[in-house]
Amino acid sequence: MTIGFILNGEDVKVQTEAHFRLIDILRNKFNLLEAKSGCLCGRCGCCSVIFNGKVKPACSIPAFHVRNSEIITLEGFIQTDEYQDIMKGFTQANVETCGYCDAAKIFAIEAFLDIIPKPERADAAGAFDGVLCRCTEPSSLIDALLFTADIRQRRRYGRGA
């Protein structure tokens, strides 16, 4: 079947097998490899994308749901100021990573700050529940999230934010 959708800001059309999921379409048809194949059952977050404005695992979205949707992958998100905020947050928290779960961590922070832009540490306790990361302590990821929140507030609203 042929489906059309918006991918990283561009209208695209692709011929896809009916049994494909979004992760298969991204990796096999567009060579977008930042959505990684992890658990393939919606639990590890490694394949996260922004799907119609919400962070979702691409392995849980069947091809027919992709039609007419708007998708931002990590490759597209890298172009944004929001991504730069998160990178600065990681640096400030001394988070070093292997890169395998980047989509999981980065989009988990983005989804969280979308709902709670100025969190306290207690708010952030469950922020990475859907992220299976073998390299980083959960407390370091929470540090990165809190630094990112501060960095973003200052970027958007100035020093007094």
Ligand code: FES
């Ligand atoms: S590979 Fe999709 S959530 Fe794990």
Ligand code: FES
């Ligand atoms: S940074 Fe290596 S698995 Fe998360």
